Amino acid sequence: MSGDSVMQWGDHNIGIVKSEGAVSAQDALEQLVRAALQLRERVSASEREVIDGSVAVLRAGEQDRGRLRRALVSVAGVAALVGDVGAPVLGAAERLMEAAGLR
Known part of the structure; x- marks a missing residue:
């Protein structure tokens, strides 16, 4: 059996919201590149090198x-190390991994 298994108690429950559709691998790639280039402006020179190398491969x-x-792992590693500012890159990397079947 597959799917969600959910148990809820109390009043006014709305259930699980699943309005996010599937993202194509190309869209996910473009999102990741944009997020990585934005992050690039906020990190050290050595971290920029990692991002530049990863973006070139992507x-x-x-x-x-x-x-x-x-x-993907390299750019996500930089994003994870810089904290909240790296969250968009982490999310984009995860979407690309899912869309490209790299999990």
Whole structure:
């Protein structure tokens, strides 16, 4: 059996909201690149190098899944280390991993 299993008690419950549709891999990639470039302006020079290398791989187009996954992990690692300011990159990286089947 698959799906959600939810237990709710009390009054005025609205259930689970699932209004977010699936994102294409291309849309997810574009979101990640935009978020990474915005984050780039707020990090140190060494972290910018990591972001630049990852964005170059992401923009390169067709390539092996291992290389793409390493670029995702690298940019997500920088985002995780800088705290709340990196949250958009983490979210975008997660959406791309899901859309591209890299989980």
